[in-house]
Amino acid sequence: MLKRKVSDRFEVELPWYAVPRLLGVASEIPLTGRGKRDTEATASLLKNLVCSVKGGPDSTAEDLGSAVTEIWRRYVGDPEDLRSFTESGADSLTAVSVRGDLLEKLDVDVPLPxxxxxxxxxxxxxxxxxRAGVHAGHLSSGQGLVRLRGASQGDQSAKNVQWVFLPPMSGAVTRYLRLSRLLPDSHQVSACETARADLEGGFATVVSAMSDAIAAEIPFDADLRLSGFSLGGVYARAVAVELASRGFTRCSAYLIDPPDPSGHVTSERTAFLVFAQVGLAIPGDGARFLRGPAATGKVSEVRGEDIDWHELLTAAVATGMATFNEGTQTLRDAWEVYRLNASILSSCDADNLVGQLPPTRILVGATGEDIGYDGAVAERGEKTQAKIEPVAPSGAWSKICPAATFDRLGVDHFALLDPPHDVAVAQWLTGNVEPSTPGTA
Known part of the structure; x- marks a missing residue:
């Protein structure tokens, strides 16, 4: 009860990204003989508290998934048929029971919507x-390097593999959460978020800031594998080049359908539609939250006063992607990240990405470097897992990375990380598909 009251107070007083996701109780803070805080003893205490709250030091992503599945089975029905909550015939009282069990047994508070x-x-x-402290929507908190998943205690030969995913237009890590759990358990997986202040400095500033964050946490001799979807792929190549120049000798890049870094700019209006309909998962036309010429598409620029923030917040709360406690400021800050990322490549010098190294693999979607943003907001009905096939290098990236291997997954750009295609992408990342040969079709 005490932890619940403290958590409720935090949610009122703090922004969402600063609310602690794990709470434990200690009788005292360890002190040294001089009456100052004992840092080593405190660190040990915190580690033990985390283990006790999470369910032990061996608590894994699989454990959490199994526990959630059993709660679903108890209240909703057979989880194997993958029917939705409403299709299973469950009602709002059942949802309250599910939420209560998640909170009581797993210390996980999932919004009812x-x-x-x-x-x-x-x-x-x-x-x-x-559990990871990541916002429900595709919204960036600007917190730098975020640990998505630690390595298991299994295969020691792969313990040094470190994946870092770089942010797409949202600037957030949310899109990579499911993908991170499809990678080998022995690999450690992190992701970078972008801060608004860095974006205002342009592409080179963002790359430098993300490189600094990675270099501060990951050893120089690690098997460092940088990846990213869409704009995140451009960032991955740029950060890989930068870190290789700093002495990361085992650095490689895996680009997932990156746009042409020298000629791709997204209009602010299109970026807003992606923000509303993908980032906040709001159904329907996102243009209804715009006012004036921006609503009709007569102008592509979207200013703060062109957005009905209160209507947008209400719709985001209904989808569970925001809370009224956050207010509209969280949405305003998140939109600024989308807006700045939409034009960030206008400040990218593609010549700085050119070279044989670091080793780079590129996975292209159905449309290649020509991204159709209509796919971001459409109902994507692709349910059959497509096959990844090698393709001949083409477009701007064939000149930027002349030694790169190219593969193709023939689905819409915005469906690449959706199930079931995310399984194919994970297999491609780990080399569990037939390798391509440069220059072959």
């Missing part, structure tokens, strides 16, 4: 987001 609006797989994803 998220529970009601999805199936068991969506609930597992939401629980992982809460």
């Amino acid at each position: 998220v529970i009601i609006g999805g199936n068991v797989r969506d609930l597992i994803d939401a629980s992982h987001r809460v």
Whole structure:
């Protein structure tokens, strides 16, 4: 009860990204003989508290998924059929029971609209987001390097593999959460978020800041694998080049359908539609939250006064992607990250990305470097997992990375990380598909 009251107070007083996701109780803070805080003893105490709250030092992503599945089975029905909460015939009282069990047994607080609006797989994803301290929507907190998943205690030969995913237009790590759990358990997985202040400095400033964050946490001799979707792929190549110049000798890049870094700019209006309909998962036309010429598309610029922030917040709360406690400021800050990222490549000097090294692999989607943003807001009905096939190098990236291997997954750009295609992408990242040969079709 005490932890619940403290948590409720935090949610009122703090912004969402600063609210602690784990709370434990200690009788005292360890002190040295001089009456100052004993840092080593405090660190040990915190580690033990985390283990006790999470369910022990061996608590894994699989454990969390299994526990959520059993709660679903108890209240909603068979989780294997992947029917949605409402399709299973469950009601709002059932949702309250599910939320209560998640909170009591797993210390995971999932909003009711998220529970009601999805199936068991969506609930597992939401629980992982809460556990990782990541916002429900594709919104950046600007917190730098975020640990998505630690390595298991299994295969020691792969313990030094470190994945770092770089942010797409949202600037957030949310899109990589499911993908991170499809990678080998022995690999450690992190992701970078972008801060608004860095974006205002341009592409080179963002790359430098993300490189600094990675270099501060990951050893120089690590098997460092940088990846990113869409704009994140451009960032991945740029950061890989930068870190290789700093002495990371085992650095490689895996670019997932990156746009042409020298000629790709997204209009602010298009970026806003992606923000509303993908980032906040609001159904329908996102243009209804715009006012004036921006609403009709007569102008592509979207200023703060062109957005009905209160209507947008209300719609985001209904999808479980925001809370009224956050207010509109969180949405305003998140939109600024989208807006700045939409034009960030106008400050990218593609010549700085050119070279044989670091080793780079590129996965292109159905449309290659020509991204169709209509796919971001459309209902994507692709349910059959497509096959990854080698393709001949082409476009701007064939000149930037002349030694890169190219593969193709023939689905819409914005569906690449959706199930079931995320499984194919994870296999491609780990080399579990037939390798391509440069220059072959």
